[in-house]
Amino acid sequence: MEPIIQIDNLSKFFGKKQVLHDISLHIQAGQVIGYIGPNGAGKSTTVRILAGLDDNFKGNVKIKGIDVKENPLAVKRIIGYIPELADLYDVLTPMEFLLMVGRLHDMEDAQIEERASRMLDFLGLKDQLHERMDTFSKGMRQKVLLVSGLLHNPEIIFMDEPLSGLDANAVILVKEIILRLVEQGKTVIYCSHNMDTVEKISDRIILIAEGKVVADGNFQDLKRSEGDTLEKLFSQLTGQTNFDQLAEGFTQTFNP
Amino acid sequence: MNKILLRLLRLFDGFWRRIDVNPDHLHTILEVKLKMDGRRKTAFNYQRSAQKKEVKGQDILSMVMMAFLGLLFTFILVLFKHSSSGLFMYLSLWMAILALTLISDFTDVLIDVRDNYILLPRPVGGKTLAVSRILHVFFYLIKLVIPFSISGLIGVGIKFGPLAVLLLAFLILMSVLMTIFFVNLLYLIMLNLLSPRKFKEIINYFQIVFYAFVFVGYQILPRLIDFQDRGASNFLSKIYLWPLPSMWLASIWDVLFYQPSQPMIYVMATIGLVTPFLAIYLVGSVLSRNFSQKMFSIGEGGTGTESSPQRQAEQHQQAQSSWASRSAQWFCGNKHERAIYELTWKLTSRSRDFKLKFYPNLIMLPVYFLLIFVFPATRGSNDALEEMRQGSMYLFGFYFSMIILISGLSMLQFSEKYKASWFYRTIPMEQPGLVLTGSFKAIIVKFYLPVYGLITIGSGLFFGWHILDDALLAFFGILALVTGVAILTHYVLPFTKSWDEASRGGNIGFTLLAMMLAGLFGFFHYAVSSFTWVVWGLIPVCAFLAVLAMRQYGKTEWRYIIWE
Numbered sequence: 001m002e003p004i005i006q007i008d009n010l011s012k013f014f015g016k017k018q019v020l021h022d023i024s025l026h027i028q029a030g031q032v033i034g035y036i037g038p039n040g041a042g043k044s045t046t047v048r049i050l051a052g053l054d055d056n057f058k059g060n061v062k063i064k065g066i067d068v069k070e071n072p073l074a075v076k077r078i079i080g081y082i083p084e085l086a087d088l089y090d091v092l093t094p095m096e097f098l099l100m101v102g103r104l105h106d107m108e109d110a111q112i113e114e115r116a117s118r119m120l121d122f123l124g125l126k127d128q129l130h131e132r133m134d135t136f137s138k139g140m141r142q143k144v145l146l147v148s149g150l151l152h153n154p155e156i157i158f159m160d161e162p163l164s165g166l167d168a169n170a171v172i173l174v175k176e177i178i179l180r181l182v183e184q185g186k187t188v189i190y191c192s193h194n195m196d197t198v199e200k201i202s203d204r205i206i207l208i209a210e211g212k213v214v215a216d217g218n219f220q221d222l223k224r225s226e227g228d229t230l231e232k233l234f235s236q237l238t239g240q241t242n243f244d245q246l247a248e249g250f251t252q253t254f255n256p
Numbered sequence: 257m258n259k260i261l262l263r264l265l266r267l268f269d270g271f272w273r274r275i276d277v278n279p280d281h282l283h284t285i286l287e288v289k290l291k292m293d294g295r296r297k298t299a300f301n302y303q304r305s306a307q308k309k310e311v312k313g314q315d316i317l318s319m320v321m322m323a324f325l326g327l328l329f330t331f332i333l334v335l336f337k338h339s340s341s342g343l344f345m346y347l348s349l350w351m352a353i354l355a356l357t358l359i360s361d362f363t364d365v366l367i368d369v370r371d372n373y374i375l376l377p378r379p380v381g382g383k384t385l386a387v388s389r390i391l392h393v394f395f396y397l398i399k400l401v402i403p404f405s406i407s408g409l410i411g412v413g414i415k416f417g418p419l420a421v422l423l424l425a426f427l428i429l430m431s432v433l434m435t436i437f438f439v440n441l442l443y444l445i446m447l448n449l450l451s452p453r454k455f456k457e458i459i460n461y462f463q464i465v466f467y468a469f470v471f472v473g474y475q476i477l478p479r480l481i482d483f484q485d486r487g488a489s490n491f492l493s494k495i496y497l498w499p500l501p502s503m504w505l506a507s508i509w510d511v512l513f514y515q516p517s518q519p520m521i522y523v524m525a526t527i528g529l530v531t532p533f534l535a536i537y538l539v540g541s542v543l544s545r546n547f548s549q550k551m552f553s554i555g556e557g558g559t560g561t562e563s564s565p566q567r568q569a570e571q572h573q574q575a576q577s578s579w580a581s582r583s584a585q586w587f588c589g590n591k592h593e594r595a596i597y598e599l600t601w602k603l604t605s606r607s608r609d610f611k612l613k614f615y616p617n618l619i620m621l622p623v624y625f626l627l628i629f630v631f632p633a634t635r636g637s638n639d640a641l642e643e644m645r646q647g648s649m650y651l652f653g654f655y656f657s658m659i660i661l662i663s664g665l666s667m668l669q670f671s672e673k674y675k676a677s678w679f680y681r682t683i684p685m686e687q688p689g690l691v692l693t694g695s696f697k698a699i700i701v702k703f704y705l706p707v708y709g710l711i712t713i714g715s716g717l718f719f720g721w722h723i724l725d726d727a728l729l730a731f732f733g734i735l736a737l738v739t740g741v742a743i744l745t746h747y748v749l750p751f752t753k754s755w756d757e758a759s760r761g762g763n764i765g766f767t768l769l770a771m772m773l774a775g776l777f778g779f780f781h782y783a784v785s786s787f788t789w790v791v792w793g794l795i796p797v798c799a800f801l802a803v804l805a806m807r808q809y810g811k812t813e814w815r816y817i818i819w820e
Contacts, residue, residue: 053376073379081377087370089288091295096288103284104378132295148374 596694
């Protein structure tokens with residue numbers, strides 16, 4: 001079966017600095033892919049390239065057989081992108097914002113209004129539908145952002161820290177939503193630093209460090225011994241295991 | 257207005273499709289952008305901006321302002337004997353105002369980095385995005401152009417007839433196109449030369465320049481134009497003005513009305529006719545594409561301009577030995593006060609809103625100084641100038657400078673990052689008064705002392721150095737009085753309130769009382785200024801009182817601090 005996401009020899013430079021090194025990945029549809037790595041590893045850069053936001057890269061990237069570089073608009077029609085930065089046009093109300101997003105995805109107003117209000121209702125924002133977002137908390141904004149990425153019923157969803165700012169109940173709800181989306185045959189690329197969530201919901205985990213793939217597989221295959229957690233594995237694979245020493249050194253700074 | 261513009265846009269749907277622009281997407285983006293423009297927070301609309309509805313008043317206010325400016329400039333246009341020269345002046349002022357408005361008022365809208373996360377991930381074509389940006393600017397300008405040009409068109413119609421009205425309308429349209437082009441070009445050049453952060457900083461300074469331009473222009477321009485001459489001279493013959501785009505447009509008028517003999521006028525008129533159309537092509541096809549790419553780099557924080565860790569360490573070391581930290585050592589008594597002094601110094605240099613609101617005062621001061629000293633003197637005879645030298649007019653300069661101190665201190669409480677003031681509540685400081693004095697001293701040393709020093713030097717050169725005793729007395733007198741008033745009325749820690757609160761009045765009590773008392777002291781000073789021994793005797797008294805007041809202010813306790 002043809003992979004829904006096909007990345008071959010992807011490299012990316014920022015000036016002279018190479019941030020992605022020859023990455024090749026083939027991802028099948030209907031999975032949650034946990035895409036993890038330390039800060040600055042290149043996760044968000046990869047996602048931006050896959051979402052058609054950055055065409056300045058080397059290599060071949062195809063989403064559902066469509067070349068991202070050649071036809072970014074066709075790619076954007078079938079994907080949903082939920083960025084890490086919960087920056088919205090916050091002088092608008094959620095409904096005004098989502099109307100704009102839906103229209104840009106060529107949806108009918110009636111459909112946008114009906115779907116958006118139902119989605120926001122499930123996320124507990126029914127009463128704030130027509131309130132301006134400049135008074136919203138980070139969690140409330142994140143919920144609007146989530147709806148904006150899913151409103152047009154995309155086949156592939158890129159989520160960059162989607163749980164940021166959400167309360168515990170909302171986190172459980174969003175995790176359940178992700179699993180239900182995958183049951184419907186959608187593919188979710190899930191970037192997060194929350195190892196616990198990634199471990200629980202991912203069908204496949206891809207770990208990158210310094211722009212290179214250092215681990216790729218499901219958690220059961222990746223763990224080296226029974227009782228291993230993804231957190232532990234993450235530390236081992238990214239080469240940082242000396243936490244005892246670091247913590248000791250840190251607390252010793254109180255002593256002259 | 258927005259609805260009309262959006263309906264007009266719909267008339268061109270066929271054209272948009274033909275040039276590969278999605279009209280529905282274009283309409284959606286512009287509808288949202290215009291809605292957001294209407295809800296931008298300003299001092300005028302603060303109360304109503306909290307509500308959902310658009311603030312229609314904001315549009316109306318800027319349109320009225322433009323109509324007023326248009327009326328003012330129309331006098332230049334119709335009063336000049338040589339109408340091409342009048343038109344040149346009219347268009348020059350208009351284009352300058354337009355360019356500065358575009359840069360100052362509209363840059364935040366134009367460089368909205370949120371577009372990178374909200375619009376770019378949607379299936380919207382690059383051309384649609386570029387055209388939406390241009391049309392957004394165009395709609396914004398329409399709202400300025402129409403009210404501005406009405407009086408000019410009427411004036412020209414009365415003086416030169418209906419054909420002149422058509423020609424002026426055409427020239428104004430050309431001037432708008434040229435201005436968009438030059439602003440776009442300026443942005444691109446700056447983006448190529450500067451890092452995104454530096455670029456944003458420079459844009460901030462443009463906003464300050466814009467304020468100064470309007471203020472200075474409004475005060476000084478009418479005084480500069482010699483209405484006796486009524487613009488009989490021909491500006492079009494002055495070679496140094498030929499590179500100005502307004503000159504090219506004025507040349508078109510000149511060719512049609514005067515049929516001049518100089519071939520250069522015809523060349524400039526041709527340039528004036530060709531450039532706007534060339535500009536449309538360049539803006540639409542080349543510059544807007546590059547512009548979008550560059551804008552994206554602003555959102556991403558830019559590349560290749562970051563300093564190396566070594567350089568950063570060097571910069572940090574330099575900062576440690578900077579003037580701010582050295583002067584903190586001299587003027588602050590303890591570590592807490594020193595820390596706040598340095599914080600104030602740095603934040604007032606880096607806070608965009610503070611610079612925008614405070615720096616114009618620095619410009620306003622010399623302008624008023626010019627208006628009061630220079631203009632009356634230059635218009636009068638030499639005797640009048642000599643007479644002034646004998647008087648005590650310099651005292652006005654000394655006491656007027658307290659605006660810097662008072663406005664600096666009142667504005668210090670506001671910050672766009674006021675929520676970061678939580679840290680005050682976490683520091684184990686017994687006397688928050690040290691926070692107040694630390695920041696107050698920073699304002700004195702950073703802004704007040706240099707301005708006061710310049711005024712003293714200027715006055716010394718003009719009036720003679722006998723003014724030194726008066727300069728010292730005024731300085732210490734103002735310090736003692738303003739600090740005294742602060743002890744009575746000013747208990748807000750620096751950077752703890754939102755700028756929105758400033759638009760609702762801020763600490764008016766402090767400002768009024770300080771100005772009133774310092775003014776009264778100024779009268780007293782004027783009364784005793786002829787008795788030199790009294791002035792010299794009062795200097796140490798005032799200096800002592802200033803130090804005492806500052807110490808007392810530093811003893812302010814937590815229970816007096818006003819948070820909300």
